[in-house]
Amino acid sequence: MTTNTHSTAALAAAPSIRKVDLEQLDRSLRRPRTLVSFCLSVLCGILALLAALPLLSVLLMLIWRGGARLSLALFTDLPPAAGMQGGGIGNAIIGTLLVVLLAALISIPLGVLGGVYLAEINPEGPGAAVVRFCAKLLTGLPSILAGVFAYTTVVLLTGRFSPLAGGVALALIMLPIIMLTAEEAIRSVGAEMSEAAIGMGATQTQVVWHILLPTAAPGILTGVLLALARGAGETAPLLFTMTFSDYWLTRHLMEPTASLAVLIFNFSKSPFEAQKEFAWAASLVLVFIVLVLTLGGQALSRQATKMSGL
Amino acid sequence: MSPPTQQREKIARPPTAREHAVDRLFKWVTGIFAGFTALVVALIVILITKQAMPAILKYGPGFVVSRHWDAGKGQFGILPEIVGTMVSSTIGVALAAVFGIAVAVFLTEEFIPRWLESILKNVITLLAAIPSVVYGLWGIFVVIPTIRPGCNWLHEHLGWFPLFSTPLLSVGLLPAALVLTIMILPTVTAISRDAIAAVDPLLREAAFGMGATRWETIVGVTLPTSKRGIYGSIVLGLGRALGETMALAMLVGSANVISPSLFSPADTLAALLANKFPEAASPLDLGALMYAALVLLILTLLVNMGGEWIIRRDSTGNVPGKEAASK
Incomplete structure (x- = not known):
């Protein structure tokens, strides 16, 4: 009960979950719910990285193929x-x-x-x-x-x-x-x-x-x-x-x-x-x-x- | 910022008659300049309709369902282009929705440190800055060679399946749709990110407090709460996809065919305009292209108006009224 009021006060002060120390939570991957959550996090991260790939590829190609012709002429x-x-x-x-x-x-x-x-x-x-x-x-x-x-x-x-x-x-x-x-x-x-x-x-x-x-x-x-x-x-x-x-x-x-x-x-x-x-x-x-x-x-x-x- | 010194020296005094006259004139000028925008939109619709009139009268609604485009015989129809536009946009939007929402969630739900978040966000924003024609070039020299072996393997082993019934020679529907995905990804990401970030943190914390895992919270609370903004982002992405021209003109193959295969060359309305307009010779030719432009105009106007309407409805489902306009 005390912890509960405590955290509500903390939340009211700064409405962000950043304050909660997530590391202290028990997250066993043997439980199906946490496992699903973990897998989805990984999948989401992979999708986000894939989305950043094209820009990298475009810029590299521009420097590699376009840079070859760079001269005053x-x-x-x-x-x-x-x-x-x-x-x-x-x-x-x-x-x-x-x-x-x-x-x-x-x-x-x-x-x-x-x-x-x-x-x-x-x-x-x-x-x-x-x-x-x-x-x-x-x-x-x-x-x-x-x-x-x-x-x-x-x-x-x-x-x-x-x-x-x-x-x-x-x-x-x-x-x-x-x-x-x-x-x-x-x-x-x-x-x-x-x-x-x-x-x-x-x-x-x-x-x-x-x-x-x-x-x-x-x-x-x-x-x-x-x-x-x-x-x-x-x-x-x-x-x-x-x-x-x-x-x-x-x-x-x-x-x-x-x-x-x-x-x-x-x-x-x-x-x-x-x-x-x-x-x-x-x-x-x-x-x-x-x-x-x-x-x-x-x-x-x-x-x-x-x-x-x- | 302090006002210029001459202003300060005069301190307070009522405006002179001349200043009143200038004031009225200036207000008129701004009004006229602003009204110019409305005038231009009206002119676009009127002029394109006027130019398309000969073709509309000659071909009527049959233009939209005919498959043949033969300037020599005077036969025109844009069914393959309409189908190609729809299919490429649908694939592009579907992929962009998956990636866009994933990135939006990744950027808002504190998966990664702030500085990494802002880098990823800037990378996605910069994706929107690269010109369409550069994506086309990149598609020709990078995307097509990369995906061709995989596509042709699919064709060899699963060729009986309609989607894989032709090989990917060079240009085709799939590379065009993939590049389209990258081009509309920033639109979908930016708008759905805003929608997700606007979800009340209390809702999220309530879900955590009830013992929901992070993803139970995202799927069960955050995404349903922000669904309107996400739908809106997808519809506005569709609007961009329909009108996207250069990358498609370079990658889709400009073939006047309707094929179930993903690897077959196809055509879209915007690509048709880009490829045929510069060489249009006769007035009827031009009229047919203007007719196609009119179809594209109506299609994109409807989709964009729909997208704006979805986003502007607030989460309680109210249709935008006076309160929404004053915000």
């Missing part, structure tokens, strides 16, 4: 023609950077200000509910359909494949990520600060620009970085909006352009060993870009939670 030369040796993926790197930049220019203003509307201007209105619902739907939109959308709008209107069409397609994928994380980040700013500003005669606009956006900046930036990472890795939306090119981008900009993702797709089907190697090298560069953006976003979000915790 990789970043400065054009891809080799069929059956040729040497070359690089310089035009694809530039193409990817350009299209992601275009997508960012479209999606960041729309996403951040849309997030401001959802979190601050009119958070409870029916309009906000509709927008939030549509943003959720866009998150689940198959990326190839974003490409179909950009095709029916930009490509059919301008009559050509271009980085602009690719940028619109990627912006569609990045927009809901940015908007929903921006809303979340702005909402987590304490009400006292904006109330103090309003009390001093600030308009809502001034509150947004001087208080909410600077305070929520790390959270918003997290969303932006994660969205950029997602956009940089997308292939399907670029297949028939930007297509591919074997040459450098010219001044016209409105022409088919290479990208890392489409280069990997095209060269993976190639019968030539040299082109396959470039598919791996391009994957290494692409995964490096994506992982740097993702890890940067995660580090920022940890910092943001730490700041709001203070």
Whole structure:
């Protein structure tokens, strides 16, 4: 009885089973119940380890097969023609950077200000509910359909494949990520600060620009970085909006352009060993870009939670 | 964070007329930008439907049940693609559910020290960051050579069984489904982990107090309590699986056939779009692809809306109402 009240008090103090000294429990594996429990624990552990295996395998293959081609020429030369040796993926790197930049220019203003509307201007209105619902739907939109959308709008209107069409397609994928994380980040700013500003005669606009956006900046930036990472890795939306090119981008900009993702797709089907190697090298560069953006976003979000915790 | 100095110098004063005007304008702009999202969703549905209209009028509902895709003869049907999408997604989701829930349990029930937990959690999160096209490449050069001997052994010895009735030449349904599993694993794990972690610790401790073993607690208390979130995670995983494009376009084989064999090449809706769209020549060709895109759009919208709906219903079974929206 005493031990019982004792443990209840301990639980009330810290609601966690960590406090219980499990080692003192008698767990004989000869009993069927404990044996079943033990076996399930082992099985669960094996499944969890198996689930971690693919990432390890992908990273090892990237370093092994992609690293073999790593050189300065990789970043400065054009891809080799069929059956040729040497070359690089310089035009694809530039193409990817350009299209992601275009997508960012479209999606960041729309996403951040849309997030401001959802979190601050009119958070409870029916309009906000509709927008939030549509943003959720866009998150689940198959990326190839974003490409179909950009095709029916930009490509059919301008009559050509271009980085602009690719940028619109990627912006569609990045927009809901940015908007929903921006809303979340702005909402987590304490009400006292904006109330103090309003009390001093600030308009809502001034509150947004001087208080909410600077305070929520790390959270918003997290969303932006994660969205950029997602956009940089997308292939399907670029297949028939930007297509591919074997040459450098010219001044016209409105022409088919290479990208890392489409280069990997095209060269993976190639019968030539040299082109396959470039598919791996391009994957290494692409995964490096994506992982740097993702890890940067995660580090920022940890910092943001730490700041709001203070 | 302190407000900028210029703000501080002015101390308190009412906003000027100009500031009011700017305020109104800014509110309008944010509203328009937010509304843009809704506009885009509407535009996607309208434009794809409009482009698909010639094909819808010409082929009608028969398009969905016809097996032939021959641009030369003007025959189009997407039954093999619908079946392939369903089968590959079902296998992928079933495997991802088993692994995802196991990982979610492993991450929440204190099997391993905290630091190991956070490493495993980050590994699973990073799985989601790898681009689809890289998984496709990895599938071609790693997964297929690894599983081919086992699959062909099954075909040789158990070839009478419909599931193993063809050999695995290179690309096929099974490698595509396996890579799909890895791609949706992070979705299933993250959402079911949140659901399991949200279970009241008192329930768990009550079960321990009654003498239940760890797994009797997990199977009897924790999982049933968090089942709604787990179902939701599986449905949202299904939504991702249906629309997943590149890895499948590279691994599934793009063969317009319906075969009971797991090792046979097949096709999916998204892979069909990725492979055929760049070379679509005639307007009717394009119309048929748009029709397929519309079917895919409707399918994923329904599944995703279903998943969100399941997750947003709280554990007492209430349909999300005003209280849920304000949270």
